[in-house]
Amino acid sequence: MKRENFIHVLARVSIFLGVLWFSASSLQAADMIQIKGSDSEVNLVQNLAEAFMKKNPGTDIAVTGGGSGTGIAALINRRTDIANSSREMSKEEEEAAKKAGVMPFRIVVATDGISIVVHPGNPVSKLDLEQLRRIFKGDISNWKDVGGPDLKISLYGRQSNSGTFVFFRAFVVKADYSPHMMAMNGNAQIVEGIQRDKAGIGYVAVGYVVSEKGEVKPGVKILRIAKDAQAEAFSPVKMENVMNGKYPISRPLNHYLNGKPSGKLLEFIKFEVSPEGQAIVRKQGFFPVQQQWVDFNKKEGVR
């Protein structure tokens, strides 16, 4: 009696496990494209993916955030097909990829003008790169030193897994950030913080604060930025300022894949850089791929 029971249970468990294994393996076989990484890119790529899925029924694309560092780590661990990265891969990451047998393949899908946002009540409306550098390094800690009111600056930044955190540090600060900089979870959280903080300053991807028509999100002000103290200051709100390089803090938004893609993956990437895909990029407040990166994509065989 008891032995029979045991056999019954064993049979049931093995059937259950078998079904589980079968469904898991069939899931993997399906046409599911996994995209993971940059918080700056997540909304943009999600919209591109939705448009692509509408045109190609039967294709499933899942886009998640987590930060550029998280996306690249997932690519190296083969847990994602595409890593969104708003910065270039580091040497360490390239080595780790090589060790894991992953051959990083880079493609540029859009251009971002990293926007410096402050509270609308802040009278300061432009800064140069040197002032910006010293503010985020912590050397300038009061708005009165850059022509504002006598108010302690509160710095809004990102956590270290963010591509924007790494890019802005390498491109603008060129040193460690001030230890007083608050580490926020994403672009949206920085915007929300700035809206409430009249002494705040933060850096976000342009798509989070500007619409296609160049309207700035209510509750924040975007600063004009100059290359140096003598140069004219430009705003990232106007597309031509970013495209011709007059706005000094722009960057390409990247995909990293494992080797040159084929099939559905390649189709999706081609769709992204097509005029149709680039129109969606524009609609999300970001800018089309700059000419030098169009040439780069072409050289990699994606046009």
Add this chain to the structure above:
Amino acid sequence: MNEIVLEEGVKKLGTRAGVQQIGSQRLKEKLIEKFFLLNGMLAILILGGIFALLFFKAYPAFQELGVIEFFGSPVWNPTSYSKAQYGILSLINSSLMVTLGALLIAIPLGVACAAFLSDIASLKMREILKPAIEILAGIPSVVVGFLGIVLVNPMISRVFGVSHGLTALNGSILLAIMSLPTIISLSEDALRAVPPSYKEASLALGASRWQTLVRVSVPSALSGIIAAIMLGMGRAIGETMTVLMATGNAPALTFNFLEAIQTMTATIAIELGEVPYNTTHYYALFVIGLVLFAMTFVVNLISDLILQKYQEGER
């Protein structure tokens, strides 16, 4: 249990089957006993396992950097632009700041509430208040953290005239709310355990109810109240999500409650998700975990010792 077995055995005495059955029943009982022993040991095994894991994961970091790197500097910056630094003093300081701040708010509120519940409130009042306090304990920490962002944050900036409220004070207020249920219900138990004769004697001697509460009830329940506070403290120091959301996460060393801070728990939560495995940074996060574990362990141990002493005193 044994008697029943014996009785049944006596009934079947003389038959071979009966003797066999007694034997198998004894064996079964032994096995059941062992099973419960194993269950009892499980908690100790898990505790030991966690400690061993933390220690072995943290050890490579100590080996590589030395102990002084961790405890000799307040600069925590493992993903630095120039040189990685692993000082955890500012993180420990931040954790202690929010915890002590929380206790400063929660102790007077909690003990007063417990005194009200045990000595003053009517039965009906208590029946409403007690479950309400227990529900307070069940609010998820992420919800409390959200309240910190949308409610406490603007309140602090308005009241103290600072530009934003994502500060140590915000964390303290939220942690106080979270540790209140523990402090209230355990303190109330302690106050109720004070023998009625104490209070009666005090009242008979002409003391007012206030005097009786402050000079008789609370002092005689003091060890229980202290144990309640320590347990509340253990809850506060290990809390992660709430402080991660509400304290701004700036790793600077500060003693100002109106500045952003980054606690040990928030550091682990932020960085463990993105750190490459088996790197120095990875092991360093386990060092933080080990220190945190040691701190909560000591706090819980002290509260246990006090509670034990208190129960002995009762006997």
